[in-house]
Amino acid sequence: MRKYLLPLAIFVLVAIFLWRGLFLNPREVPSPLIGKSIPEFSLPKLEKENSVVTSKTFDGKVWVLNVFASWCTPCLDEHPMLMELASQNRVIVVGLNYKDGFQSAADWLGKHGNPYSAVAVDIDGLVGMDFGVYGVPETFLIDKSGVIRYKKIGPLSSIDIQDELLPLVESLQ
């Protein structure tokens, strides 16, 4: 009788989903900000006292916002990629120093190299919260009209840069 096959059918359906689930990452949270305008902010600039970096500073250009901190170990892992990216001069790289200190950030950049055209300092992390930052490092790609097009959670790998970031930069230029 057909009805006795129902439990098996339900199980097969569940098993398919479980199988798919093995290849997903339940802890990665996609950003709801993709396709939306970048949140407004105005933060002190690391390199120049009494100067600010705002959400409008890079209007009209395609730019990357990289969230980093001196206390963040994976940030060190992605740092060479950022240096490489900055040196290619295809896109502006801006840093958001998250829940850190002016001195520690400056020291860290001095020690490891500075790929950023500018660094905005977010001491209490509130701007980060507006960006939906939940872990460091995170990287955003913003287009000429100030709309967020891409978010990477975790350290950037060269594959991320080659296969995802740069092609997108090209199409937005």
Add this chain to the structure above:
Amino acid sequence: MIPEIGHFLIILALWVSVAQTLICFGGAVRSSPRLIAFPRYSSYVIFLLTLAGFCCLATSFLADDFSVLNVASNSNSQLPWPYKLAASWGSHEGSLLLWVLMLSGWMSAVSLFSKQMPDEMRSLILGVMSAIAIGFYLFMLLTSNPFDRLLPPAADGRDLNPLLQDPGMVIHPPMLYMGYVGFSVVFAFAIGALISGKLDSTWARWSRPWTTAAWCFLTVGIALGSWWAYYELGWGGWWFWDPVENASFMPWLCGTALIHSLSVTEKRGSFKIWTVLLSIITFSLSLLGTFLVRSGVLTSVHAFATDPERGVFILGFLIVVIGASLLLFAWRAPKVGLGGNFNFISRESALLANNVLLVVAAASVLLGTLYPLFLDAMGLGKISVGPPYFDAIFFPLMAPAMFLMGIGPVLRWKNAKTLELATKLKWAFAISLVSAIIVPMVMGSWSVFVSIGLLLGFWIVVSGLVNLLEQIRRLRMGSERTIFQVINSLPRSYYGMLVAHVGVAVFIFGVTLVKGYEEERDVKLAVGESVDLSGYRFSLASLDDLIGPNYSGVKGTVFVHGDDGKLVSTLYPEKRFYHVQRMPMTEAAIDTGLFRDLYVSLGEALEDGSWVVRVYLKPFVDWIWGGAFLMALGGLLAISDKKYRSKRRSAPNQVAISS
């Protein structure tokens, strides 16, 4: 050498399991008497081999053998020895060894206590169990070997997670596993029935005590886990609908439905196909739980460290076992036959309704737990499903089931009269209603939620009492016996039911009253300061240094005084810092009372030397676990009923009439 011996013993256990499985199914097919006797003894051998293997692992832990990877990852020389022992099952690999130990244990028990069972049936059952065992041994040996070496050996271990260094956590996993694994017995019975095509009340009579026993263990295991979370995690919560908690709760819900369904199949011969399906579902949920905890598919504090390779293996195993059993069900269920008819108003109906509600509840928990995965897998984004969802769905489903708990035992089998029912229970309802209104007034405030909860609780207790009085009255009619003799003559399984149901009521009271009336204050306290909560004054008298075997920290002394100024209790909350894992732990201090818990925990230290302290008043919270233990006690009483200890051996052609 010892780890290698342990490893070898497990490999041997695997081979004997393979032999047993082949012989059982081969023997059943060929009906050779010599082959049929084999599984009884091979079961014992498998158990002894596994036990010896487990002892080898435990020895490695107790001897601080850090050349064994598992010991180096989960233990430490400073760890107190009971926790070293517990660490042997604290990791993924070790817990698998515990699983197979329990499985082989249950298998031996079935072998030991099945003298009245026809040999063919026993053979099938033991064959199914050893087949399952093969899967677990293979999984362990191929992907999760607890005996792997670490060379060169570590100087010392990474210590057991401080959260697990607690007596509650030591017993909780073994109890849980006894429950999960115990359901494999009724599963094997069901497969045996499907293969042989024989399913009658005798089958149900055999299955019942095994199922109830597994259910008792699972009840205790879940209760212990909840209680542990309450006193250990520091903020007084006891259930989070976390995926791993749900993974244990689903088999429990279905197991509860199953013990009720089995009673109908035993006494009335009805629900046969349903009971077989439910047996398969319950154990499948146990296996699913194993998958969820180890595969990394869901995020949970309880999950073991994960590895896609392991996830794939377990899923494959799941597909084989569950898929094959459901396929067998689809093919052979009609052979099992239907049972008798019954009226819409009858005990069968009430128990059927109970089953429907419990299984739908289990399905809802499954839906909520897996839903984020479903959406993610279909590319529909990520959501979270937490307590607000589960609470909103679970309580409305369970409330009718609890209402039925009062009615079911009073209904007659097959055909009951509504009028008769209403007459018997009208007083029970009236008393329950009145009590449900009075108690909130005594407690100080009223809410719908509290009243409904209390109504259900009182309803179960009072209708149970009405039922008991009715039975006594009925048996005394026309007989010379004293009340005492009548009470003694009622079967233990009847008392088991009453006690278990009262346990549910006690549980409901606990949940309702604690959720309705708990209070909390979070304050900054310096030594000498105090905080008031609901008529109690908590004063922080001192803060002292604390040194433990593998931790150090701060111990506070808090005096609690009542309204009248008298000292109610002195509490010593601690904040510990475990050196090896560099992890802080809160040890809450609790004054346990029958009607309320006073709960104090230390939060964080502040710069001026004061601390953030949390104090809670939790009315009737211990009734939650008290109720659960009563449920398990009820189950125990039911199993000890003398009908299960009958020594009469049924010859094949008498199976239909005897026992």
Add this chain to the structure above:
Amino acid sequence: MIKKFFLFTAYSFFLSLSFLSTAEQSSELSADFQEKVKSISAELRCLVCQNQTIADSNASLAVDLRNQVSRMLRQGKSEQEIKQYMVERYGDFVLYDPPVKERTWALWFGPFLLLALAIAFLVSNQLKRRAEPDSALNSADREDLRALLRGDKDQL
């Protein structure tokens, strides 16, 4: 000496946790307010934790979010507005109470639908079986007979 070292380490660690502590909270002594912060926080998920609410977690992000909830409450924002704020930044994932949208209809209505289906199935099953006349002794009646023969109290 070693003991003193351990104690010092422990205490420093606990002290450092205070920076994570809700500095906002200690200035707001009203129990009602704390209650409100707690109840809203209990429905928000800590994104860096392994399934905990921001009320229960001591992770840095959890504390930040708790402070934000507290801040917004003091500004007079409603629970709805606070949750909206969180969802705008972190998506639906941050809510433990899944919103009722098209994609969650199956979640919210599924259980009751299942219950209705189960009842419908059982009722139709019973009616079908009632339509067939009860032949000879079926298994249920056989059970009754057995019980009677052995004077069983088991039928309680």
